[in-house]
C-alpha cells in the first residue's frame with residue numbers, strides 16, 4: 001500500500017492528482033479486507049465509504065472543518081486518511097485503535113458515541129457555535145440511510161433547516177441498508193430519489209459540454225443553460241429534504257470520486273444547509289460482503305480473506321433465545337416481535353421467517369419500538385421487543401411512561417447485556433439493571449444458562465400486568481448449571497457449611513461465583529451461592545436467605561450504582577435487617593475498548609478479585625465480632 005502509507009494526513013491526500021485516486025481507493029479496500037479479516041469489525045459499512053471519504057477529505061479541511069460520522073462504525077477510511085493506517089493491526093483491541101472515532105486518538109475525530117442518529121444534532125450544535133463566534137466554516141455530517149430512520153435525526157433536520165445561513169453539509173450515505181434493508185417511508189423516499197436518472201450525471205454532461213465547447217455565443221450558452229434548468233426540474237424532484245427547506249444535491253454515485261468531489265464542492269458553495277445524497281453499496285468491492293443478503297457483512301468476526309469463510313463460533317445466547325421464541329410463537333398467536341433495524345443480530349430472523357406478519361422492523365427507532373409495543377399490547381397482543389441493552393437507554397421514558405405506567409404486558413429482551421468490550425464504552429450493556437430498578441411494576445430476569453433463559457422467557461410472556469425484561473450477554477452461554485433447590489424464584493446452587501457468606505450471583509456471573517465459593521472454602525470461608533433469576537423486584541425469599549447470613553455479597557455484570565446490590569440492600573433495610581451487604585459490579589465509569597475479559601478485569605469482576613475481597617470483608621467482620629466480644633477493661637460502654 002505504498003500510496004496509502006505515503007499519506008501523513010488529509011493535506012497529502014489533497015495534494016494527490018485525481019488520476020492517483022482510483023489506485024488509492026484500491027489500496028484502502030485491500031487494507032480494509034486484510035486487516036478486518038484478522039481483527040473483526042465493520043467491514044461492509046467501510047467498504048461502502050471508501051470513495052466517499054476520499055472525496056470528503058479532499059473538499060473539506062478536517063479538523064478545522066469538522067466531519068462528524070453518525071454511529072461511527074464507518075470511520076475506518078477516515079482513520080486511514082488521517083494518519084492512522086499503522087494502527088489497524090490492533091483494531092478494536094486494548095491499546096489499539098478504537099472501532100469508532102476517538103477524540104483521544106485524533107483531532108480529526110469528533111463523536112465517540114456509537115449510538116445512531118446523533119450526528120445531525122452534533123452538526124447543528126457545532127454550526128450554531130461557529131455562527132455565535134462569527135465563524136463561517138462549514139460543518140459536515142455523514143449519516144447513513146438507517147440512521148435517518150432515527151427520530152433524533154429529524155429533530156436535528158428541523159433545526160438545521162431553520163437557518164439558511166448556517167453551512168451544514170449533510171452527506172446521506174444511502175446504501176439502502178441498516179443491517180437488513182432499511183424500512184419505512186424514509187427508505188422509500190430515498191429510493192425514489194435514488195431511482196431517478198442521475199441528475200448529477202446529466203448536469204455534469206451539460207457542464208462538460210459547456211467547458212468543452214469553444215467560446216460559445218450567447219445563443220448556445222443560453223440553450224445549454226436552459227437544458228441544465230430543465231434537467232433540474234425533471235430529474236431533481238422536489239423531495240422530502242427540499243420540502244423541509246434544505247437544498248438537495250444528488251443522487252450522486254458515491255463510488256465515483258470525481259462525481260462526489262464535484263457534488264461536495266457544489267454543496268460547500270451554497271453556504272447553507274444542504275443534503276448531498278450519495279448512493280453507495282455496502283461491502284462494495286469485496287464480493288463475499290457485497291453479495292451477502294443478510295447484512296452485507298455489517299459487523300463481522302475474523303474470517304479468511306480469500307474465501308470469506310468465517311472463523312467465529314455460531315451458537316450463542318442469541319441463538320438460544322431465537323429458537324425458544326419460535327417455539328413460543330408456534331404456541332401463542334398473540335406473541336409478536338419488534339426489532340429496531342437489527343433483525344438478525346437480536347435473533348428475530350427465525351421468528352420473522354416463520355411469522356412474517358407478526359414481526360415488525362421499526363428502523364433504528366427504539367423509542368418508537370417501545371411505545372408502539374405498548375400500542376400492540378393495548379390491542380390485545382404480547383410484544384417482544386429485542387434490542388441490545390445499551391440501546392434501551394434511548395427508550396427509557398417510553399418504557400417507563402408508555403409501557404409501565406399503563407401496566408402493559410410488553411417483554412423486552414436485552415441482548416449484549418453487560419460488558420461487550422470491543423465496541424467501546426457506549427456499547428457496554430451496563431446500565432439496564434440500574435435504570436430499570438426505578439420502573440414501578442417492572443420485572444427483570446437475568447438467566448444463567450440456556451435452560452433458565454427458556455424458563456425466564458416463558459415466565460415473562462405469562463405476565464399480563466406490566467413490563468418484563470430478560471437480559472443476557474454477548475457470546476456463548478455456559479453449560480447448564482443445576483440448582484440444589486428453588487426457593488420462590490431463587491435457585492440455591494451451592495450450600496455453605498456455615499452461614500458465613502451468601503453470594504448472590506446474577507446471570508452470567510454464576511460460573512465465576514461458584515469458582516469463588518470453592519476458593520473461599522479452601523480458606524475456611526463457607527459460601528452459599530444463589531441465583532435470584534428474577535432480580536427485579538427483589539424476591540422475599542432472597543431477603544430471607546440474606547437475613548440468615550453474616551455477610552451478603554452480590555456480583556453482577558452491570559453498573560454497581562442502582563444495581564442488584566443496591567436494590568437488595570434497600571429490601572433488607574425495609575425488613576429492618578442490618579446484615580452487611582457488599583455489592584460487586586461495574587464502577588460508574590466509561591470503559592476503554594478491549595475484550596470482555598479485559599474490561600471485566602478492569603472492573604474487578606474476576607474470580608481472583610472477588611475471592612480476595614470476600615476474604616478481606618470476612619476478616620474485617622470477624623475482627624469486629626471479636627472486638628465486640630471482648631469485655632472492655634475499663635467497663636466503658638462502647
Ligand SMILES: Cc1ncc(C[n+]2csc(CCOP(=O)(O)OP(=O)(O)O)c2C)c(N)n1
Nearest residue numbers: 045114115116144145146147177178341391
Ligand atoms: C440507537 C442505536 N440502535 C442500534 C444501533 C446498532 N447499529 C449500528 S450500525 C446500524 C445500522 C446503521 O445503518 P446506516 O445508518 O444506514 O449505516 P450503514 O451501516 O448502512 O453505513 C445499527 C442499527 C446503534 N448503533 N444505535
Ligand SMILES: CC(=O)[C@@H](O)[C@H](O)COP(=O)(O)O
Nearest residue numbers: 071073114299345416423474
Ligand atoms: C455499530 C453497532 O452498533 C453494531 O453494529 C455493533 O457494533 C454490533 O455489535 P455486535 O458485534 O455485538 O453484534
Ligand SMILES: [Mg+2]
Nearest residue numbers: 144145146177
Ligand atoms: Mg445504510
